[in-house]
Amino acid sequence: MTDIGRRGFLVRTGLALSAAVLASASSRTLANQQPSPHRFTNWEDLRAKFPLSPQLIHLAAFFLASHPAPVRDAIERHRAGLDADPIGYWSEHEEKQEAKVLLAAAEYLGSNTADIALTDSTTMGLGLLYGGLKLGNEQEILTTTHDHYSTETALRLRAERTGAMVRQIHLYRSLKTVSRDEIVESLRKGITPMTRIVAVTWVHSSTGLKLPIHEMAQAIQTINRSRDEQNRVIFCVDGVHALGVEDFRVNELGCDFLIAGTHKWMFGPRGTGLVWGQPKAWPIARATIPTFSSQAYDLWMENKSSKGLPQSVHMTPGGFHSFEHRWALDEAFLFHQAIGKSKVTQRIYELNQQLKQGLAAMPHVTLHTPMSQDLSAGIVCLEVAGLAPRTVVEKLRQRNIVGSVTPYATKYVRLAPSLVNSSEEIEMTLREIKNLRTA
Numbered sequence: 363m364t365d366i367g368r369r370g371f372l373v374r375t376g377l378a379l380s381a382a383v384l385a386s387a388s389s390r391t392l393a394n395q396q397p398s399p400h401r402f403t404n405w406e407d408l409r410a411k412f413p414l415s416p417q418l419i420h421l422a423a424f425f426l427a428s429h430p431a432p433v434r435d436a437i438e439r440h441r442a443g444l445d446a447d448p449i450g451y452w453s454e455h456e457e458k459q460e461a462k463v464l465l466a467a468a469e470y471l472g473s474n475t476a477d478i479a480l481t482d483s484t485t486m487g488l489g490l491l492y493g494g495l496k497l498g499n500e501q502e503i504l505t506t507t508h509d510h511y512s513t514e515t516a517l518r519l520r521a522e523r524t525g526a527m528v529r530q531i532h533l534y535r536s537l538k539t540v541s542r543d544e545i546v547e548s549l550r551k552g553i554t555p556m557t558r559i560v561a562v563t564w565v566h567s568s569t570g571l572k573l574p575i576h577e578m579a580q581a582i583q584t585i586n587r588s589r590d591e592q593n594r595v596i597f598c599v600d601g602v603h604a605l606g607v608e609d610f611r612v613n614e615l616g617c618d619f620l621i622a623g624t625h626k627w628m629f630g631p632r633g634t635g636l637v638w639g640q641p642k643a644w645p646i647a648r649a650t651i652p653t654f655s656s657q658a659y660d661l662w663m664e665n666k667s668s669k670g671l672p673q674s675v676h677m678t679p680g681g682f683h684s685f686e687h688r689w690a691l692d693e694a695f696l697f698h699q700a701i702g703k704s705k706v707t708q709r710i711y712e713l714n715q716q717l718k719q720g721l722a723a724m725p726h727v728t729l730h731t732p733m734s735q736d737l738s739a740g741i742v743c744l745e746v747a748g749l750a751p752r753t754v755v756e757k758l759r760q761r762n763i764v765g766s767v768t769p770y771a772t773k774y775v776r777l778a779p780s781l782v783n784s785s786e787e788i789e790m791t792l793r794e795i796k797n798l799r800t801a
């Protein structure tokens with residue numbers, strides 16, 4: 363193994379980390395040592411770190427991140443370096459930056475760097491994972507009727523290509539009566555001796571419903587007690603609307619794989635994402651796109667097998683990327699760490715509660731997202747009597763309020779209060795929705 367390759371191997375397997383990288387990244391996560399790009403004193407200050415148009419109330423900010431100042435600065439720095447000397451800058455920074463990104467992601471998630479594959483989006487992670495999971499002839503994939511286009515299509519493509527069996531279940535009867543118990547029970551009943559993979563979405567972008575992932579994982583663990591490793595149910599979660607919202611440590615969540623883009627609630631560079639897998643689960647994943655990790659490439663150049671490398675390495679697809687974006691991702695994790703996970707969650711919940719309480723009191727509005735924060739996160743879905751969702755979103759836009767329509771067969775107005783919003787903005791939004799009755 364070359365010197366560079368060996369360094370990469372140590373970093374990726376989590377056996378060793380460059381002292382400098384470790385020291386700089388971990389010291390920057392300490393709240394009392396925030397470096398200036400991450401420092402903020404109040405929520406207005408935080409909002410000022412985003413180049414978001416100040417004329418607009420951004421209630422669809424989760425859709426695609428606006429880059430906050432530290433992320434933007436890092437992108438510009440890498441872009442300038444790559445533009446000035448592409449191969450020189452790449453050689454100098456590739457391993458170092460990837461190690462930094464993995465370390466920041468691992469610290470944020472509460473996992474090891476070796477458990478994380480880097481992707482370009484949620485969809486890329488879902489496609490690569492579901493496309494390659496090893497399945498026996500008699501084994502099926504169990505999924506739900508509530509998932510996003512990307513999960514559903516990734517599974518359909520897998521079924522068409524390989525003949526894999528995919529079965530969908532409903533997790534609840536009605537949003538009006540849905541409970542955590544009902545969801546867990548529906549899952550438990552849906553799992554058969556043939557079920558090898560369970561594929562769900564943590565927070566539904568169709569309704570705002572949040573699944574009780576930890577309880578679902580516990581139900582699966584109970585089922586798994588009577589199964590051997592080859593038949594164990596593998597629990598896969600699209601977590602894109604939980605990452606950067608919910609306060610969790612991935613090792614304690616209980617799922618096997620968490621797939622997410624980091625360019626939504628995390629405020630990472632557009633075109634970034636990850637797949638986390640627990641060490642016991644990674645061997646079931648098979649890569650599709652050749653990785654460009656230096657350790658795999660180095661071994662190939664020496665005519666040696668790279669089979670011994672962690673599966674997360676193989677599941678990080680090559681070739682070259684928009685490196686200025688990929689290498690700036692650590693800044694997004696540090697940005698969130700500087701605020702603090704629990705503060706992030708609390709703030710998003712507060713704003714969402716304010717919006718939901720206001721909407722629930724309006725006779726012309728049907729609130730579809732459950733009021734309870736046990737069953738919701740940062741997305742609120744609603745309808746206004748007599749107005750198509752598209753019309754409501756257009757009317758709000760005319761009043762400088764940016765929402766979206768759920769991109770599903772059943773369409774709702776979707777508003778997502780986030781860290782870039784204020785309580786005053788939620789009040790203004792409620793006033794405008796109230797006025798829609800008489801408009």
Ligand SMILES: Cc1ncc(COP(=O)(O)O)c(C=O)c1O
Nearest residue numbers: 483484485510512567600602623
């Ligand atoms: C639940 C869910 N999963 C996946 C995606 C796709 O995310 P990405 O753009 O990161 O592929 C979206 C929305 O875009 C979504 O709402």
